[in-house]
Amino acid sequence: MTDITGIVEKRRGQRGELLAILQDIQAKYSYLPEDALRAVAQKTGRSLVDVYGVATFYHAFSLKPRGKHLVTCCMGTACHVRGAPKVAEELERQLHVPPGETTADRQFTLETQNCLGGCALGPIVVVDGHYFSSVGTPNVRGILEKTRSGLDRVDLASDLRAFPVEVACGRCNHSLMDAHDRIDGQPSIRVTASFADKHGWLRLSSVYGSFEVESQHEIPLDTVVDFFCPHCSAELAGAGPCVACGASMVPMILRGGGVVQICSRRGCHHHMLDLEGTSAWSEWR
Amino acid sequence: MINITLNGVPLEVEKGTTLLEAAQFLGFPIPTLCHMEGLHPYGACRLCIVEIGEGPRAKLVSSCTYPAEEGLKVRTSSSRVVKARRMVIELLLASCPQSKTIQDIASAHDVRQQRFRQEHEDCILCGRCVRMCEEQMVAKAIGFVGRGAGRAIGTPFGKRSEVCRQCGGCMYVCPACELRCTYSEPDKAICGGCANLAPPCLEKEQFDDLMCYMKPCVACEIPKS
Ligand code: FES
Ligand code: FES
Numbered sequence: 001m002t003d004i005t006g007i008v009e010k011r012r013g014q015r016g017e018l019l020a021i022l023q024d025i026q027a028k029y030s031y032l033p034e035d036a037l038r039a040v041a042q043k044t045g046r047s048l049v050d051v052y053g054v055a056t057f058y059h060a061f062s063l064k065p066r067g068k069h070l071v072t073c074c075m076g077t078a079c080h081v082r083g084a085p086k087v088a089e090e091l092e093r094q095l096h097v098p099p100g101e102t103t104a105d106r107q108f109t110l111e112t113q114n115c116l117g118g119c120a121l122g123p124i125v126v127v128d129g130h131y132f133s134s135v136g137t138p139n140v141r142g143i144l145e146k147t148r149s150g151l152d153r154v155d156l157a158s159d160l161r162a163f164p165v166e167v168a169c170g171r172c173n174h175s176l177m178d179a180h181d182r183i184d185g186q187p188s189i190r191v192t193a194s195f196a197d198k199h200g201w202l203r204l205s206s207v208y209g210s211f212e213v214e215s216q217h218e219i220p221l222d223t224v225v226d227f228f229c230p231h232c233s234a235e236l237a238g239a240g241p242c243v244a245c246g247a248s249m250v251p252m253i254l255r256g257g258g259v260v261q262i263c264s265r266r267g268c269h270h271h272m273l274d275l276e277g278t279s280a281w282s283e284w285r
Numbered sequence: 286m287i288n289i290t291l292n293g294v295p296l297e298v299e300k301g302t303t304l305l306e307a308a309q310f311l312g313f314p315i316p317t318l319c320h321m322e323g324l325h326p327y328g329a330c331r332l333c334i335v336e337i338g339e340g341p342r343a344k345l346v347s348s349c350t351y352p353a354e355e356g357l358k359v360r361t362s363s364s365r366v367v368k369a370r371r372m373v374i375e376l377l378l379a380s381c382p383q384s385k386t387i388q389d390i391a392s393a394h395d396v397r398q399q400r401f402r403q404e405h406e407d408c409i410l411c412g413r414c415v416r417m418c419e420e421q422m423v424a425k426a427i428g429f430v431g432r433g434a435g436r437a438i439g440t441p442f443g444k445r446s447e448v449c450r451q452c453g454g455c456m457y458v459c460p461a462c463e464l465r466c467t468y469s470e471p472d473k474a475i476c477g478g479c480a481n482l483a484p485p486c487l488e489k490e491q492f493d494d495l496m497c498y499m500k501p502c503v504a505c506e507i508p509k510s
Contacts, residue, residue, distance in 0.1 A: 034442055047448075049428030052441035056431045063442075 002029060002036045008043045018044065018054055022061055028222075030070075031062045059113065067102040067109040069147050071095070072126045076115030079122035083136065087123050088112055090137040094144060107148075127151060162209035165260060165273075167252035172232035176252065178203060183212050189252070191236065192228040195219060201230070208260070211269055221267040224248075244270035289357045304348035304359055305333055313361045316370070316390050318377070318460055319411035320349040324420055329411045331373050332390070336360045345369055375399035380406045386460040407462055408438055414455030422454045 007024040011017045021044070025036050032055050041048040055061050073088045092098055095108050102109040118124045121133035125143060130151050132143050164186045168175045178190040183205040193202035193215060200216030202225070219225060224247045227236040239249035239261045247265040249272075254260050258275035286297045289304075291311055298307050303326060308315050318330040328350035335348045337359050345366065348359075360366060374394055377387045379401035387409075391397075412429070415438060419425045426449035430439040440446040456462060 037441070047425035047428075048441045048446075049425055053428045053430060 002033045002039070004028075004036050004039050005043075008040065018046065018051065019058075022051075022055055022058075026061055030066045031064060034063075062109075065102070065106075067106050069107060069128050070109050070111065071144075071147070072111045072113050072116065073099070074114075074116045074118075074122060074124040074126075075112045076119065076122075078115070078119035079124055082122045084123040086137050087125065087135050087140065090140040091125070091144075094140060108144075162207050164206045165208050166206065166255040167260060168255060169229035169231060169234065170236065170251055170253050170259075171234040172229060173253070174229065174231040175255075176229070177206065181214075183207075183214065184210050188214070190230060192230045192233075193219070193225045194228065195223050195225045202227070204262070208271070208273060219266045223266045224264050225266060227264060242268060242270050244268055287353045287355050289353045289355075289359060291359045292361055298353050300353075302353045304335055304337075304346070304351045304353060304357075307353055308335070308348060308359070308361050315348055315361055316394070317349060318386065318390065318409075319413060321413055321416075321458060324413065324416040324458075326350045327412045327416060330377070330409065332370065332377075334366060334369055334373070336363045336366050370394065371396055376401065377409060380404050381409050381461050384409075384461045409461050410436060410438070411460060412438075413458045413460065414438060417454045417458045422450070422452055424448050424450060424452070426450075427455060 002025075004021075004025055007021055007028070011020045011024065014020055018040070021040055022032060025032055025040070029036070037051050037055060038048060040046070041051045044051075055063065071091060073084060073091055075084050075088060088099065091110055095103055095110050097103050097108070097110050099110050099112045116124045116126055116131075118131060118133060121131075123135045125132045125135045125140075127143060127147050128151055132139070135143070166175070166177055166187075167189055176189050176191060177187045179187040181188050181190070181203055183203060184207045186206045188203040189206050190201060190203050193200060195217075198217040202213060202215040202219075205212040213219075227250045228234065229236060236250045236252060237248055239251040239259075241247065242249050242263040242265065245263060245265050245268045247263055247268065249261040249270075250264050251259050251261050254273075254275070258273065261272050261274070263270040287300055287302070288295065288297055289307060290296070291304075291308055292313060294311060296307055296311060298310070305315055305317065305320065305326075315335065316332050318332045319327050320330075320333060326349040328347040331347055333348045334345045335351075336343050337346055337351070337357055338344055339358060343365075348361070371394060374387075374391050374396045376399070377384075378391055378396065378399040381387055382403065383405065410429075415428055418427050426446040427438055427440055430437050440449070
């Protein structure tokens, strides 16, 4: 049985609440389970046909379980004339499933869409929110391989947006860097994390733009975690809410001045770098 | 009160009157298909189009959904309207040629042929059944599913709906399937009236035979005690 009480409660009374609820359910289960739709209908006082009608109307919703990775190939006009059908065919061939279907090992779901908003860079293939541009049939294998080995892994040498940072605790000013355990080939950031009744270490990649983490306890997606300095045990908090999800942001002092903030919710990739104002930090102090 | 001119005849109507109602009041014939008294106008079939406005700004609108506006000039059978209406009829014939209702409309408008690819759909998505189920039967058992070329009428998850009372109202109002009799193969029948030996009204308490369109049906032959 799927539990959607929290999702419905969170969106209650919002404008366009039904769509938001369905999106949240889709994000949680990666599809819309039948019992969840029934529960939505019951909890929001709508009839089941209405909910079902909305769920089947939008391409973004799926009523069938999807694979771990969602591969979307753009078939819009611009991509089409640049050879998207060939790319789609190649994806189909390598994944052994037609568009709209999921591979037998539940790893990949292949989908086609009409325009993903990057026409000038077409053909576009999007895997789990990562855009690949100017894709040709020879690139397909590489894309799938990269997906299998983890898309969030950042290649420091080739990716100009990613760079390593060095951070310290805002209260005791002790460095949080851990040179022994490396993530992404760089010293990791080590903090103490606690959620529910679990308490343990957590290591973050120090590469700004990478979301690799390791932790003592498995942290379920969507959990908001409290971060503490392993040296002075002060909580790393007070930076205000995340603009993307509303959980509180975790501030850390940048070596050389400035503050870096990361969202405390597992799975939320919002972060920000403030090189000048240390406002959040001084307020906290 | 709102003053409009219908085919040159001035007319005063109440606010909220649709052009179709106004035309019917004056007796100008406008063919309709998805429109049905007692159900909300839906504007799906476009058969009831009329021309409003003048000169280059004249446009075609569906009269069943268009409310009368002050000073509006309406033409219900200008050559543009007739041409467009015949096209609509041809399109309907192309998708649902077996419907008696559509055949009657076609012959009334002297359309004997259609020039599109012939299909044999069971449904023209006029939404009559959906509105009947919701507005008159207060059940909301069926609705539109999917979109675009895949749009269809159906129950949630394609399963039998728990809220359906099998009143038959949807089939009663359908202009496409119209309780077609498939007497020799009762199990394939859409209606199944004659083979309906286990009428729902006998089992369900809340079932009131006033709200039933299953005719013929054995249940009504059984004398009520
Ligand atoms: S057509 Fe592919 S992104 Fe627009
Ligand atoms: S009767 Fe007006 S659109 Fe169908």
